[in-house]
Amino acid sequence: MKEQSLLGQSTNFLSVLDKVSRLAPINRPVLIIGERGTGKELIARRLHYLSKRWDKPLININCATLSEGVVDSELFGHEAGSFTGAKGRHQGRFERAEGGTLFLDELATAPLFVQEKLLRVIEYGEYERVGGTRSLDCDVRLICATNANLPELAQKGEFRADLLDRLAFDVLLLPPLRERQQDIPLLAEHFAMKMCQELGYELFAGFSEKCHQSLLSYPWPGNVRELKNVVERAIYQNPDPSNPIEELVFNPFANHAEPKIEVKESHWSLPLDYKEWQQQQDTQMLNQALTEAQHNQKRAAQLLGLSYHQFRGMLRKYKMV
Template sequence: MPRQFEQDNLIGQSNALLEVLEHVSKVAPLSKPVLIIGERGTGKELIAERLHYLSARWDQEFIKLNCSSLSESLLESELFGHESGAFTGAKGKHEGRFERADEGTLFLDELANTSGLIQEKLLRVIEYGEFERVGGSKTVRTNVRLICAANEDLPSLAENGEFRADLLDRLAFDVITLPPLRCRTEDIMPLAEYFAISMARQLGLEFFTGFSPVAIEQLMSHRWPGNIRELKNVVERSVYRRGSDGEEIDHIIVDPFASPYRPMSRVKTRERQQASSTNDHAPSQQAPADINQSEAIDTADLNQAQPLAISFPLDFKDHTENYEVELLKRALAESQYNQKKTAEMLNLSYHQLRGILKKYNLLEKA
């Protein structure tokens, strides 16, 4: 079995993952088509590799292709090959992925992005095991086990006419649906530790120092929309930025774009410009004729304000610091001591919150 497959081992002990692996073991020995459905970053390619290497074709070619990365004409040529002179720049015969994967397995990712022409030709290969190269008339026969993947709901696309229903029927001999990482919470820390140790080795560190309780809370509370791929990037980034100081990883850098200097998005810039333009064209408020009248309004507003539970004289600095400490403690308790959530509740950046907690010696208690 190839070393790369051994290194990219599927890690976890959650029931959701174990059910998927059992499903894979049952269908792998067959030469039937299989569909793998899952969100981005859930490991669809790893499952396809496992299907191949657990089958009788394990010692033959495992060819893969991302269908969303090529135009229709290039995808057609890559899949089925072309004859010399089939189109401008086509010098010599080119064998496509179906020919190269003969007797082995072909994995097609992002299948939902293929055109009707490609889907029609795929259907013929599945039904008859034959095709013609682009620009050719000779029938080429092939024996390929086809595994396809998508991160969309293919049955819904078929109902809306955006995907061939007959092709979906042919491909879906069996369907393996991968659970997102948020449904595999038991696997988050084993995966994080695996990625952290691998990154420590790449950096030449003697050992991985581990995650602090705060870092573990960050990892466990994040929703991971990018799933395992996002977790891998986040952990590797956090390990590399921490360096070799010998201390635990106490901060997980989830968003590398987080910065007080981050440029404003085009949408927000446009909204601000529109708001400014509206204010510029709005009729100006007429100044009060009598300044005493304005002062009277202000005084009325102040009289309606709730009185503060304070007594004078007082030390302004001590009083405001005590108020900030109490506010921080209440926000931390409300967010169950998740610093990221606390920062969001107080409309602060994560780094701003950490600075304030450090100022009041609350960082270790958080």
């Protein structure tokens, strides 16, 4: 995802961007919390390029993609002979990010002994390569991201509470797309026009009303990344680019014989109480999912494309549990 995905005009999204602008010049660690697909890496890039370190390296590492032994070496480097196969000195991510910013994604997956080393870097500005005996000075701003509940993990002893204290100088909570209703049409049209350009279409004919309502009513468990896929898929599958999009495929893994998710065209009597209407729609949807799943909440969550915790959160929101 590129910088272009940081689009939006909803109040909660703009407040995050405003906070990023105020945090960027302050040389302190920042913790970014958000669901998958909400743009955590994009926010980290924005923090870096708005900071005084903008002309220095921005180095990324995803802790979840590396094994326990490798993440230590990748972060801090290693000396020749420090372990089997270590034929030469390896420069770690901290060393490569010197003077700049290091972005650690999926922080919650970092082993506890690595967390202890991160704590030392933040507190004392120094670290040692794996197999090394000499401390190296470190001038790197640390930005970390996760979709996990770190305070809860810290209470369970699965994440170092002292590291959480050091990292949480301030926390950026990224709103999920379902809480940015105002931004969904804006983002959908943006992705659609970019896809039309890529395919050489002269114009984007728009979305039909039923597709527009589908975009607004879908819960978007994959957030902006998922929206981009759905829109781009619809553009290339549209049989006549001169006509508006009539169908959206939200789950490309589903049996093609299944009916596609659609919302029938409706007309409402205005004015109306939108919050009350939205609550009625959500409650009806939750009850239908529970009925079809025979009140198995995990299965009901799957029917709606939600995680179990997201589904439970909606039940609590509407006092259904």
